Amino acid sequence: MGRLMAIEGRKNAQDAKRGKIFTKLIRELSVAARAGGGDPKTNPRLRLAMDRALGVNMAKDVIERAVKKATGELEGVSYEEIRYEGYAPGGIAVIVDCMTDNKVRTVADVRHAFSKCGGNLGTDGSVAFMFKKRGVLGFAAGANEDAITEAAIDAGADDIVVYPEDGAIDVLTSPDAFETVKAAMVAAGFAPDEAAVTYRADNDVAVAGETAQQVVKMIDMLEDLDDVQNVYHNAELGEDAYK
Numbered sequence: 001m002g003r004l005m006a007i008e009g010r011k012n013a014q015d016a017k018r019g020k021i022f023t024k025l026i027r028e029l030s031v032a033a034r035a036g037g038g039d040p041k042t043n044p045r046l047r048l049a050m051d052r053a054l055g056v057n058m059a060k061d062v063i064e065r066a067v068k069k070a071t072g073e074l075e076g077v078s079y080e081e082i083r084y085e086g087y088a089p090g091g092i093a094v095i096v097d098c099m100t101d102n103k104v105r106t107v108a109d110v111r112h113a114f115s116k117c118g119g120n121l122g123t124d125g126s127v128a129f130m131f132k133k134r135g136v137l138g139f140a141a142g143a144n145e146d147a148i149t150e151a152a153i154d155a156g157a158d159d160i161v162v163y164p165e166d167g168a169i170d171v172l173t174s175p176d177a178f179e180t181v182k183a184a185m186v187a188a189g190f191a192p193d194e195a196a197v198t199y200r201a202d203n204d205v206a207v208a209g210e211t212a213q214q215v216v217k218m219i220d221m222l223e224d225l226d227d228v229q230n231v232y233h234n235a236e237l238g239e240d241a242y243k
Helices: 002-036 044-055 060-070 103-118 145-154 178-187 209-223
Strands: 080-088 092-100 131-139 160-161 169-173 194-201 205-207 228-233 235-237
Touching: 002 044, 002 060, 002 092, 002 228, 044 178, 044 194, 060 103, 080 103, 080 209, 092 103, 092 205, 092 209, 103 209, 131 178, 145 160, 145 169, 145 178, 169 178, 178 194, 194 228, 205 209, 209 228, 209 235
Parallel strands: 205 235
Antiparallel strands: 080 092, 092 228, 131 169, 131 194, 160 169
16 A cells, blocks of 8 residues: 555646646747747747647647737736846856746745755846846757767757766757758757847856755755746756755
8 A cells, every 4th residue: 555655646746746747838829829929830939839839739720819818819827037146155147937826925935945054045137137138049969979969069059068977968059040051950959959039148157065955955946936937047956955
């Protein structure tokens, strides 16, 4: 009985995590469609959101319903985009992008996560200048470095980052070139394991020990909030951060 309960507990946790991912993606679909229209052919942000939703096996009718609600074809909730900035322990810069239908609730939840973990919520622009918006195509460990590098250069990528610890590769692009480079990489036979337009810090800051663990705790708390879509930071974390 204990083993069955453990299996059921893991399944419930996985279902809950999947539900949170779906909730965040539906909000992104809604905001993208409301901002740029419901046609993914003319709305790159919506097209990217749809790709991400399909990538986690979200049903097409769920995607279509979210888009129709956002464009007014169906009745739905209206979400607002809000960004919060601040510092985690160790002077780590943090950006928190949210989508919410209740700003009072969201700022209270975000502020609680910062203060509980020894961080400080800052003002608009207090850390954003440390980050740049980049397109990132991620290839898992074991990818063919030479072949991907050659294809990325041909596709017009800005940079290629190889992580020596496991051989994973990131192909970096400007936001405007992201879709073009991604399509060229796929056409060359190199479909990325992950692809997104995101924010990357100009320089990372190394933290270790209890400070690193507090940073990880705060990031986890923020990412677990329903209203939080993405959390960006400039922490360089070692293995001891996850103990």
